[in-house]
Amino acid sequence: MALSKKTKEAFLGPLNINNPVLVQILGICSALAVTVQLKPALVMGISVTIIVAMSNVVVSLIRNSIPTRIRIIIQLVVVAALVTIVSEVLKAFAYDVAMQLSVYLGLIITNCILMGRLEAFAMTNNVLDSFMDGLGNGFGYAWILVVVACVREFFGAGSLLGYQIIPDSWYVANGGFYENCGMMLMPAMALILVGCIIWAHRAINDKESK
Amino acid sequence: MEKFYQLWKKFGKNFQEGGKLSWLSSFYDAFDTFLFTPQTTAKRVGAQIHDGSDSKRTMIIVVLALVPALLFGMFNVGYQHLLATGQLAQGLTCALWWKAFGFGFLAVLPYIIVSYAVGLGIEFIVAQIKHEEVAEGFLVTGFIIPLIVPINTPLWQVAIAVAFAVVFAKEVFGGTGYNIFNVALIARAFLFFAYPTHMTGDKAFIRTEGTWGWDGGHALVDGFTGATPLTQLATTTETNLMPADFWTAVNGLIPGSVGETCVWAIALGAVLLLVTGVASWKTMLAILVSAGCTAWLFNEFGPDTAVANYPWYLQLVTGGLLFGAVFMATDPVTSARTECGKWIYGALIGFMVIVIRVLNAGYPEGMMLAILLGNAFAPLIDWCVVRVNINKRANRKGAAL
Numbered sequence: 015m016a017l018s019k020k021t022k023e024a025f026l027g028p029l030n031i032n033n034p035v036l037v038q039i040l041g042i043c044s045a046l047a048v049t050v051q052l053k054p055a056l057v058m059g060i061s062v063t064i065i066v067a068m069s070n071v072v073v074s075l076i077r078n079s080i081p082t083r084i085r086i087i088i089q090l091v092v093v094a095a096l097v098t099i100v101s102e103v104l105k106a107f108a109y110d111v112a113m114q115l116s117v118y119l120g121l122i123i124t125n126c127i128l129m130g131r132l133e134a135f136a137m138t139n140n141v142l143d144s145f146m147d148g149l150g151n152g153f154g155y156a157w158i159l160v161v162v163a164c165v166r167e168f169f170g171a172g173s174l175l176g177y178q179i180i181p182d183s184w185y186v187a188n189g190g191f192y193e194n195c196g197m198m199l200m201p202a203m204a205l206i207l208v209g210c211i212i213w214a215h216r217a218i219n220d221k222e223s224k
Numbered sequence: 225m226e227k228f229y230q231l232w233k234k235f236g237k238n239f240q241e242g243g244k245l246s247w248l249s250s251f252y253d254a255f256d257t258f259l260f261t262p263q264t265t266a267k268r269v270g271a272q273i274h275d276g277s278d279s280k281r282t283m284i285i286v287v288l289a290l291v292p293a294l295l296f297g298m299f300n301v302g303y304q305h306l307l308a309t310g311q312l313a314q315g316l317t318c319a320l321w322w323k324a325f326g327f328g329f330l331a332v333l334p335y336i337i338v339s340y341a342v343g344l345g346i347e348f349i350v351a352q353i354k355h356e357e358v359a360e361g362f363l364v365t366g367f368i369i370p371l372i373v374p375i376n377t378p379l380w381q382v383a384i385a386v387a388f389a390v391v392f393a394k395e396v397f398g399g400t401g402y403n404i405f406n407v408a409l410i411a412r413a414f415l416f417f418a419y420p421t422h423m424t425g426d427k428a429f430i431r432t433e434g435t436w437g438w439d440g441g442h443a444l445v446d447g448f449t450g451a452t453p454l455t456q457l458a459t460t461t462e463t464n465l466m467p468a469d470f471w472t473a474v475n476g477l478i479p480g481s482v483g484e485t486c487v488w489a490i491a492l493g494a495v496l497l498l499v500t501g502v503a504s505w506k507t508m509l510a511i512l513v514s515a516g517c518t519a520w521l522f523n524e525f526g527p528d529t530a531v532a533n534y535p536w537y538l539q540l541v542t543g544g545l546l547f548g549a550v551f552m553a554t555d556p557v558t559s560a561r562t563e564c565g566k567w568i569y570g571a572l573i574g575f576m577v578i579v580i581r582v583l584n585a586g587y588p589e590g591m592m593l594a595i596l597l598g599n600a601f602a603p604l605i606d607w608c609v610v611r612v613n614i615n616k617r618a619n620r621k622g623a624a625l
Contacts, residue, residue, distance in 0.1 A: 186421075191378065197418035206392060213396075 017146075024135070024143045028150035035158045035208065036215045040126040045159055046204040047118050052175050054114045055163030056156075057104065061119065063152025065096045066128055070148035072096075073136040080137075089132045090123065097122050127151055162207045170198030232256070253357055279400075283363040285500050289493035290367050290551065294332070296489040297482035301328035301375050304430045304479055308450065309442035323439075331435045332482055335370035338379050342386040343369075350395050361400030361407070361557075362390065368408040368551060371483025372544065372592075373415060374428040381419050385411040405599045406558050409592055416592065424588065426451040429479040452479045454543045454581065457531040458588035465530040473541040484547040494550040503554035506563065510570025511549040511577075516540055518578040532582045545577055548591035558599040562609040569605050573598040 034040045041062075048058045072092050073080075080088050101119045104112040112119060122128065131151050136144040167173060172180035172194055184190040197203050239252040302324030306312050312320065343362045351358040366386075373382060389411035394403045416423045430450035434440020451459070453467035468478055476486025484490075497503035519536035526532035540546065553559060553573050560569035573594045580590030587593060 191380075193378075193381070193419050193421065195384075195418045196420060197414060200417065209396075 021143050021146050024139075024147040025150040028147070028154040029157070030154075030215075031219065033154045033158070033215070034127045034130070034151050035155055036212050038130070040130055041155055042205075042208065044118050044121065044125060045155075045162060045208060046201040048115055049159055049163040049166055049204050050170065050199055051114070052160065052163045052167045054111055055159040057108065057111045058115060058118065059152070059156025059159045061100050061104070062122055062125065062127070062155055063149060065093065065100055065122055066131055066152045066155075067145055067148030069093050069096050069128060070131055070136040070144040071141055073132050074139060074141045074144035077137050085137065086129075086133075089129065093123050093128050093132070127155055158208065158211060161211065162204055165207055166198045166204065169195045170203075280360045280363070282502055283360050285496065285502050286364045286551070287367050289496040289502075290364075290371065290483070292489035292492040293483040293486065293547065293551075294367075294371060296476060296486040297371060297484075298328035298332050299325045300477060300480075300485055301331050301431060301482060302326065303328070303477055304450075305331075305432065305439070308430050308432050308444055308448050309439075310445040311442070327431075327435055327439060330438065331375055331431050332370055334379055335373065335377075335382060335482075336367070338383050339369040339386055340366040342383045343390050346387060346390045346395070350399070356399070359400035361394065361403075365389075365407045365411075368483075369411050372408060372412050372481050372547070374423060374481055375431050376428055377415060377419070377422045381415060381422065382411075385414040385418070388414050401557055403557060404603075405596055406552050406555050409552060409596055409599075412592055413596060424455065426455065429481065450479055452543065452588070454531070454588040457534055458581075458585045460530045462530055463528050464533050466534075468538070468542060470538060470541070473538060478542075481544060481547075484544040487541050487546060490546045490550050497550065497554070502556075503550065504556075504559070504566050506566040507554045507559055507570040508549050510567045511545075511553055511574040512540060514571040514574025515545060515549075515578050516574075518575050519582075522578065522582050526582060529582070531585075531588075539578060539581070543581075543589045544591040548577075548595050549573075553595050553598060558602060560602040560605045560609075562606050565602070565605040565609045568609075569598055569602055572601060572605075 028034055031037070035042065035045060044058065044062075049055045069089070069092050073089055076088075097120065100122075101112065104115075104119065131148060135147045139147070164174065167175075168179060172178060172185075172192075180192060182188055184192040186193055236252055236256060299321075303312075303316075305327055306320060306324055316324075340362075343366045347358055347362050369382070369386060373385075389407045393405050393407045393410035394400065397403050422428055426449050428450070429452055432442075432444060432450070449456070453473070456467040457465060472478060474487040476489070478485055494503075494508065498505050498508075516536050516539075519534075519539040522532045523534075523536055549570075553570065560566050576594035576597055577590040580587050580593055584590075
């Protein structure tokens with residue numbers, strides 16, 4: 015099955031040119047909160063991807079029967095149901111990560127990316143396009159989270175996914191010279207890192223457009 | 225000198241438009257204006273709003289004003305080292321005096337080199353990329369940073385902090401003259417939050433090991449504590465501890481960051497800054513008066529802790545308060561620019577520094593955070609002052625009509 019150009023665009027656009035975090039500056043709050051370590055960031059990225067994709071599908075299916083005046087409430091109910099399912103699944107199978115994500119898992123409901131995609135895309139497009147758009151936006155959000163979390167965990171704790179990367183003997187406590195950068199563990203640094211990614215993104219894309 | 229100048233100008237032809245090194249022209253230009261007075265001076269006719277003196281001249285005055293604090297700081301680093309290792313049991317002889325200065329010189333010099341190498345390196349690279357002149361702003365910043373970091377901070381951490389500060393506190397805002405926050409303080413704040421073990425506590429401010437392998441390996445004297453007076457106040461459980469009396473604090477032979485301890489050296493710099501009109505006396509005075517009053521209020525009505533009971537005149541001369549008030553709060557770029565605003569800006573800093581010291585035991589030294597807070601509010605203060613003035617004049621005009 016060959017995908018139409020529009021469908022491809024719905025998936026590929028949000029990954030780079032129309033990235034929800036880098037270009038639309040949506041979903042920043044959770045990007046700051048869950049990126050101290052890589053593992054919660056990965057789980058968060060996957061959860062958001064699933065929820066955006068599925069809620070896009072559901073809303074797209076019922077888009078013609080939603081009364082315009084109460085559409086936001088209906089969208090919220092759909093998202094809330096999916097968030098509840100995902101958070102129950104995580105609590106059942108990945109309890110530690112669910113605890114680390116704590117309130118931010120429930121707060122996916124208020125993630126601006128979700129409402130933005132439902133309003134701007136799923137309400138006016140068919141199911142397949144909406145699904146691809148949801149996947150694209152979810153992955154677009156997830157890869158930013160993963161990049162930021164990689165930098166923060168590596169420089170802030172010397173590890174990745176919980177495995178120590180920087181050898182123990184390098185640390186001052188063991189007679190070495192190295193220390194972890196405590197600044198990386200602070201939310202401020204996540205904001206600065208997202209800023210750096212936006213900087214690089216603009217620099218590259220502006221050059222292309224010229 | 226004349227001959228060197230001719231040679232230098234001839235060499236400079238390579239950098240002009242079409243020359244083989246023209247892509248490095250801003251590099252040449254930077255050294256040219258640093259070494260020689262620029263050829264452009266204020267015209268003799270017509271109205272001038274300021275003279276032809278450029279910001280490099282201003283910067284150099286600030287650097288000169290910092291020299292006494294640096295020299296004394298070097299001596300103090302060595303002095304504290306000798307004191308901690310018990311070498312001053314027989315008093316300070318001439319040989320030991322020179323040893324103290326030499327030790328401190330060798331300890332501080334690497335910080336100056338690293339600070340300038342990293343900071344100017346970034347400035348030069350950015351200037352080449354943006355095809356702009358190399359901005360002179362880092363001359364002062366690079367000189368202040370070694371004076372405000374504790375002497376045991378590892379050099380690679382200083383390098384990271386300088387790079388962070390120059391890129392994220394200055395270049396992203398548009399370079400020299402556009403920064404919101406004092407760049408040197410951002411470097412210190414970065415170190416403070418990123419590597420706290422080297423920034424506070426009783427090991428931070430005294431070099432007990434050797435420098436470059438020289439004079440290391442001494443045993444520490446009994447009962448040695450390397451804590452600064454303010455750290456002692458913040459950590460003690462007594463309610464009326466006096467870690468330093470007035471003249472000890474003024475003379476500055478106490479642990480602390482390199483440049484901040486000696487009141488005499490800072491006062492010398494302050495005089496130069498005030499005589500040349502580089503720094504604003506209003507900001508300095510406002511900080512001192514406001515900090516003194518706040519500390520006095522805590523003395524009289526504050527909680528019964530050591531730091532709240534610490535007399536107001538001692539609060540003014542311990543820690544980085546004076547150094548910050550003279551050299552960093554008065555930074556013309558980040559401070560308030562309206563004359564009335566300078567009073568408010570100074571008062572805010574003076575108030576905050578004492579509040580932070582007294583009420584937050586986690587930050588025994590409040591000057592860094594107080595000035596950064598003042599920087600953040602400076603544009604708002606200016607805006608309010610200007611608005612008030614506009615309204616006043618509008619009303620006056622309305623009354624006349």
